Amino acid sequence: MNFQHRKQLILQTVDERGSVDVRELADLLQTSEMTVRRDLVQLAASGLLYRTRGGAMKVSMATDSFRFEHKAAVNAERKDYICQLAAQEIREGDVIFMDCGSTVFRLCQFIRNKRITVVTNSLPVVAELMSSEVTVNLVGGEVDKERQAVHGLMAEEHIARYRANRAFMGVDGISLEHGLSANSEKEASIAMAIARQTDKVYLLCDSSKLETNKYLYFAPLSLFDVLITDAEAKPDVVSAYQKAGVTLIH
Structure with missing residues (x-):
């Protein structure tokens, strides 16, 4: 699976769940956790998601300080x-x-x-x-x-x-x-x-x-x-x- 395809699935999953772990994404994408981490770094640098300890979350959640409602x-x-x-x-x-x-x-x-x-x-x-x-x-x-x-x-x-x-x-x-x-x-x-x-x-x-x-x-x-x-x-x-x-x- 190439990066563009992985990117689409990662952003879709983050959007649906709000936050997601590296391990979950690795299972979903059928790839290594190292590859997922590298993808997340690239997506975060583009402002498409926010990196967390062990995963990623929607930018809207990160900028709202983990509001309970979210x-x-x-x-x-x-x-x-x-x-x-x-x-x-x-x-x-x-x-x-x-x-x-x-x-x-x-x-x-x-x-x-x-x-x-x-x-x-x-x-x-x-x-x-x-x-x-x-x-x-x-x-x-x-x-x-x-x-x-x-x-x-x-x-x-x-x-x-x-x-x-x-x-x-x-x-x-x-x-x-x-x-x-x-x-x-x-x-x-x-x-x-x-x-x-x-x-x-x-x-x-x-x-x-x-x-x-x-x-x-x-x-x-x-x-x-x-x-x-x-x-x-x-x-x-x-x-x-x-x-x-x-x-x-x-």
Whole structure:
């Protein structure tokens, strides 16, 4: 495949997904990661996309400082599919944790009429559920304006005061070899704090994140109880996770 053809597919994929990893592009283009990196450098130099650690994103997202609304809109159909499955796991009267992930945020639309309590560090989740049947408990602490979430020691201490039936968390990367990984220490520490206080942890993860590794490895697969992903997950990957003992819904 020549550069012009690769260029077209790369830009199309970035436009559709918002952001993409080098490994995903290498699989899509049936070429080496080195070739993909070289292509991304050339496309970034032309102003057609923005290079990130390990991949690329749409220029509009990069210039808007990763606005939460953009992240929530990326792969929206996949995220909604995952969240519909997740909502079916929630029972009336449950206390649940919801982290600040963009996939977890999209769970709000499917739980608005449930008589449950949500404990969250996400400001968008609070705003979305304020006019619903849900009782909302906002974690206290320092506000991260970029992520629109509360992080830090005080937030973790707040979480430690509560016990939840279920937790719904996102993750930046997950692999059978390395476990869970994140782009930020803040989000990793919140995930650990939530998991310690929950009877059953659900990981909401669209299929593009399966078998990807990010900046910070922070926990083994045993941190969560159930992995919920979308129907586009590759059958061989699903099978590998199930053989590894992961309870998976898709």
